[in-house]
Amino acid sequence: MSLLGNFIRSDGRCLYKFIFNLGVKGLIGFNKFGKRKKRGENFPAFQFISVTNNCNLSCQGCWVTKGEQTASLDVVALHKIITDSKKHGSYFFGILGGEPLMYGDLLNVFEAHPDCYFQLFTNGTLLTDKVAGALRRVANVTPLISFEGDELVADTRRGSNHVYLRTVKAIETATKNKLITGVAISVCKSNIDMALSDDFISMLHDRGVVYLWYYIYRPSGEHPHFELALSADEIARLRKFIVDGRSKYPLVLVDSYWGADGEPFCPAAEGLSHHVNPEGYIEPCPVIQFSCENISQGNLKEVYEQSTFIRNFKSEINGRTKGCILMEDPAWLASFAADHQARNTSNRGDFSQQLMQGCKVCSHGGSPKIPEKSWIYRMAKRRAFFGLGAYG
Numbered sequence: 001m002s003l004l005g006n007f008i009r010s011d012g013r014c015l016y017k018f019i020f021n022l023g024v025k026g027l028i029g030f031n032k033f034g035k036r037k038k039r040g041e042n043f044p045a046f047q048f049i050s051v052t053n054n055c056n057l058s059c060q061g062c063w064v065t066k067g068e069q070t071a072s073l074d075v076v077a078l079h080k081i082i083t084d085s086k087k088h089g090s091y092f093f094g095i096l097g098g099e100p101l102m103y104g105d106l107l108n109v110f111e112a113h114p115d116c117y118f119q120l121f122t123n124g125t126l127l128t129d130k131v132a133g134a135l136r137r138v139a140n141v142t143p144l145i146s147f148e149g150d151e152l153v154a155d156t157r158r159g160s161n162h163v164y165l166r167t168v169k170a171i172e173t174a175t176k177n178k179l180i181t182g183v184a185i186s187v188c189k190s191n192i193d194m195a196l197s198d199d200f201i202s203m204l205h206d207r208g209v210v211y212l213w214y215y216i217y218r219p220s221g222e223h224p225h226f227e228l229a230l231s232a233d234e235i236a237r238l239r240k241f242i243v244d245g246r247s248k249y250p251l252v253l254v255d256s257y258w259g260a261d262g263e264p265f266c267p268a269a270e271g272l273s274h275h276v277n278p279e280g281y282i283e284p285c286p287v288i289q290f291s292c293e294n295i296s297q298g299n300l301k302e303v304y305e306q307s308t309f310i311r312n313f314k315s316e317i318n319g320r321t322k323g324c325i326l327m328e329d330p331a332w333l334a335s336f337a338a339d340h341q342a343r344n345t346s347n348r349g350d351f352s353q354q355l356m357q358g359c360k361v362c363s364h365g366g367s368p369k370i371p372e373k374s375w376i377y378r379m380a381k382r383r384a385f386f387g388l389g390a391y392g
Contacts, residue, residue: 124169187214
């Protein structure tokens with residue numbers, strides 16, 4: 001099985017956009033970000049945008065709470081985020097929800113920005129042949145399809161029926177349309193054995209998947225299910241599997257937790273990426289649902305640069321942990337937000353109280369340092385944002 005096999009079988013225009021819009025422009029944008037960072041500026045390398053909090057599933061540990069009514073980002077505001085970002089060399093955007101395919105203007109937004117590249121975080125249940133065909137035509141989108149377990153585990157994790165089969169169908173639909181297709185799995189106690197298995201990776205490769213993105217389960221939302229959180233030993237097991245698997249498996253294996261030498265880090269604390277929620281509030285990352293700024297306040301770069309909240313978050317987090325503060329010290333996070341009079345953007349009135357009383361669980365911050373063995377991955381993690389900056 002070839003590492004590049006599924007990649008080169010993708011649509012030609014999709015390949016070109018992936019290489020140029022994501023690869024070339026991404027490298028240039030990351031270098032510009034590095035210069036901004038040295039000057040002490042806040043504007044990130046790229047952003048994650050939740051276009052809606054509406055979803056057709058109800059997953060364990062999901063941070064998204066709809067509240068009294070659905071919130072969707074105004075399409076004019078969405079275009080403005082993208083346009084303002086391009087002025088500063090940022091052409092890559094992660095598109096989240098809820099379920100982003102429930103956002104009606106999404107395909108038009110992709111088409112309106114052919115010079116950008118978008119990663120579409122989707123549960124796959126709405127990824128029909130028609131949608132996949134439209135994504136192939138615009139060619140600047142990679143679907144990242146959530147895959148949370150086998151037939152039994154997936155239904156439990158995602159709060160619906162037949163989710164496993166629907167997810168497999170979505171993968172097959174995406175690859176049939178020759179999209180550069182990724183799969184994401186949030187590794188927890190109920191799916192770790194499947195996630196770290198030869199059979200799972202072979203199944204994905206055989207269906208045309210190009211890359212597999214491993215996340216660590218973070219208990220959050222209305223029903224956090226702390227019992228699913230990984231232990232320190234399990235996180236170390238995940239890290240070792242990823243490092244060894246990079247030279248073993250015919251898929252690109254991606255993480256957003258460790259650098260080239262195995263040092264843990266937080267993308268938000270490094271300023272690599274921040275999150276804009278469906279109401280336009282700027283948050284450090286999707287699960288840290290506090291904000292002091294909204295994109296409606298003016299020029300996007302000015303909004304970022306004037307944010308004491310974002311600036312202090314980066315400096316203070318790095319002094320406390322290289323892991324996930326939500327997992328390791330939720331009470332501190334609540335206190336930090338209160339000190340900055342940050343708005344609770346979670347749609348959960350008791351969010352701060354939950355954090356103050358919250359369970360502490362292990363994150364990647366305490367995992368042993370296991371350096372990358374593959375020179376390709378070492379170079380990518382040092383020279384480009386791919387492999388560094390997804391929300392963790």
